[in-house]
Amino acid sequence: MSFVSIPTLALLSAPLVYLLLQLQRWLEGRGKLPLPPKPPGIPFLGNAIDVLRSTKSNSQHLLFGQYARDYGEIFHVQVGPFTQYFINSDEAVKAIFDKASATTSERPRWIVSNEQICDQKNVLLLNASHPRWKHQRKVILQGMTSVPRADAGLEYLHFETAKFMKQVANNDKLAGDSVGLFNEIGRYTYSAFASQAFGMDIADAKDPAIEYIFRSGLEQILGTLPGSHLVDILPILDKLPLFLKPWERKARALFQDNKKWCDERMRRVEKSIEDGTVNDSFLARVLQDEKGMGFYDRSEAAYLALMLIIGAADTSKMSSWSFLEAMMRFPDVQAKALAEIEAVVGVADRLPVYEDLDSIPYVRYLMKELWRWRPPVALGHPHITTGELAYNGMRLPAGSRIHMNAWAIGHDPARHTCPDRFWPERYEGDLTTSEQSKNSANVKDRDHFAFGSGRRICPGYHVAERSLAIAIMRLVWAFEVVPAPNATLPLNPRDYPGEMPGNPGEHMPIMLKVRSQAKRKVIDNEYMRAEAAHPAMEPLTHDGWSWKF
Numbered sequence: 001m002s003f004v005s006i007p008t009l010a011l012l013s014a015p016l017v018y019l020l021l022q023l024q025r026w027l028e029g030r031g032k033l034p035l036p037p038k039p040p041g042i043p044f045l046g047n048a049i050d051v052l053r054s055t056k057s058n059s060q061h062l063l064f065g066q067y068a069r070d071y072g073e074i075f076h077v078q079v080g081p082f083t084q085y086f087i088n089s090d091e092a093v094k095a096i097f098d099k100a101s102a103t104t105s106e107r108p109r110w111i112v113s114n115e116q117i118c119d120q121k122n123v124l125l126l127n128a129s130h131p132r133w134k135h136q137r138k139v140i141l142q143g144m145t146s147v148p149r150a151d152a153g154l155e156y157l158h159f160e161t162a163k164f165m166k167q168v169a170n171n172d173k174l175a176g177d178s179v180g181l182f183n184e185i186g187r188y189t190y191s192a193f194a195s196q197a198f199g200m201d202i203a204d205a206k207d208p209a210i211e212y213i214f215r216s217g218l219e220q221i222l223g224t225l226p227g228s229h230l231v232d233i234l235p236i237l238d239k240l241p242l243f244l245k246p247w248e249r250k251a252r253a254l255f256q257d258n259k260k261w262c263d264e265r266m267r268r269v270e271k272s273i274e275d276g277t278v279n280d281s282f283l284a285r286v287l288q289d290e291k292g293m294g295f296y297d298r299s300e301a302a303y304l305a306l307m308l309i310i311g312a313a314d315t316s317k318m319s320s321w322s323f324l325e326a327m328m329r330f331p332d333v334q335a336k337a338l339a340e341i342e343a344v345v346g347v348a349d350r351l352p353v354y355e356d357l358d359s360i361p362y363v364r365y366l367m368k369e370l371w372r373w374r375p376p377v378a379l380g381h382p383h384i385t386t387g388e389l390a391y392n393g394m395r396l397p398a399g400s401r402i403h404m405n406a407w408a409i410g411h412d413p414a415r416h417t418c419p420d421r422f423w424p425e426r427y428e429g430d431l432t433t434s435e436q437s438k439n440s441a442n443v444k445d446r447d448h449f450a451f452g453s454g455r456r457i458c459p460g461y462h463v464a465e466r467s468l469a470i471a472i473m474r475l476v477w478a479f480e481v482v483p484a485p486n487a488t489l490p491l492n493p494r495d496y497p498g499e500m501p502g503n504p505g506e507h508m509p510i511m512l513k514v515r516s517q518a519k520r521k522v523i524d525n526e527y528m529r530a531e532a533a534h535p536a537m538e539p540l541t542h543d544g545w546s547w548k549f
């Protein structure tokens with residue numbers, strides 16, 4: 001018998017699997033409500049060609065936004081053997097993610113990402129029915145994201161943003177280099193959240209710790225995309241002996257490397273507790289708690305601290321970066337924001353601080369508008385239904401993979417006039433926080449859906465709000481945001497797409513100009529003061545990991 005490789009076998013069996021799935025679907029659906037509509041596709045591949053094409057051009061959000069307009073509140077697409085349902089209206093989100101959250105809070109089974117790369121220890125990928133998920137959500141709130149804990153993180157955000165401003169205000173080359181600015185924004189967000197999670201910071205944008213954290217998170221996320229691992233399509237492959245499963249060996253090696261990385265930092269935090277030099281952080285709180293905040297294994301807490309940086313840093317970095325895009329493309333809004341901020345903070349008296357937010361309603365509108373206009377997780381993180389649901393004459397079968405289409409809801413012209421326009425005034429009078437807004441009695445009043453909805457809503461929104469409010473006030477107060485000299489005008493977001501759908505990439509042609517010498521002086525002085533007051537911190541980095549991505 002000639003040797004047939006596993007991928008070839010899987011490929012040959014794909015049409016059969018497809019036909020069996022179609023048959024099963026037909027049998028299960030007899031006499032029931034219809035499924036949500038689906039754009040026309042071709043046999044076996046379904047909508048794969050359009051979906052893959054949009055993935056390649058980083059424009060999935062536009063394709064699924066168009067489908068939402070064409071097919072309504074829920075549609076589904078079929079990509080080979082995968083079916084994905086997109087939830088595209090505020091009412092449908094309320095009914096499906098909030099009211100039916102007991103049935104819609106599980107994750108798809110990700111053998112490689114969840115079970116092997118993360119060893120079932122990452123809250124983001126765990127099933128809601130897993131006891132660890134509930135425990136981790138509780139300690140995240142206690143240790144980092146409740147209002148008092150988010151407030152405790154303000155000093156790090158103030159320090160890191162002051163450092164960013166000082167660097168840019170005193171370096172014309174950096175101020176005109178979009179990739180450099182993108183990386184420096186990355187440095188300050190990673191450092192601020194490393195400080196909150198581990199009590200350690202990242203002083204340099206080239207520090208390899210940033211890439212290590214980013215690439216670790218990327219491996220997990222890529223592994224959740226439909227079709228990225230054959231074993232998720234054919235779970236029977238998981239039964240093979242380990243020597244025949246190179247994907248598993250690689251995935252488990254990454255987990256071990258991440259664990260070693262986290263354990264090494266945990267030992268440093270333990271030592272600083274013994275020495276009496278410990279900085280307040282998520283991990284320090286767990287380690288100092290009499291009951292270890294309920295962790296059986298301290299290593300899990302250290303691993304969770306890393307997962308928190310992954311969850312927090314890139315989404316916050318993208319928010320600041322997209323905000324710069326808005327300022328560059330909508331100079332009238334920039335001018336108004338500057339006037340509103342200076343009216344409270346002064347022209348060159350001091351730097352804005354988070355506490356100014358309450359006195360500058362326009363900043364609250366800018367935040368809401370930004371997260372509507374450029375939601376960092378534009379197509380949501382998939383959930384799986386555990387029972388059959390009915391909505392508006394349609395049926396979502398048990399086991400459906402559902403996505404909250406934050407992009408489509410935020411760009412629905414019936415919900416938001418001229419949705420592509422960055423227009424904070426649309427929120428005039430709405431001073432609600434993210435928490436208050438998500439609890440609006442009428443979902444039509446909800447500001448945006450950037451943080452998801454229901455039981456799995458992002459637990460970090462108090463922290464994210466602080467990060468964005470400070471970034472907005474300080475960026476606008478300090479810098480004029482203009483297109484770079486090499487920009488192709490008129491600016492078109494399709495010319496600089498980012499890796500996160502719907503968000504600008506690092507090549508966005510942008511330039512910052514410090515607004516005045518007087519402001520530069522305030523920045524320099526305040527940074528000096530912030531640096532003197534900043535607690536001594538060990539660097540997060542070290543050169544002892546072996547993993548090669």
Ligand code: HEM
Binds near residue numbers: 123312315450452
């Ligand atoms: C602008 C910033 C942020 C955005 C837009 C954002 C958005 C999201 C979204 C859409 C989800 C998935 C929700 C779902 O599955 O339905 C999520 C999950 C999560 N986020 Fe955030 N996030 C941000 C900042 C943060 C911060 C600052 C932290 C922590 C300090 C954080 C920690 C997490 C965690 C741990 C999860 C997993 C929750 C779970 O699966 O139960 N995020 N976030």
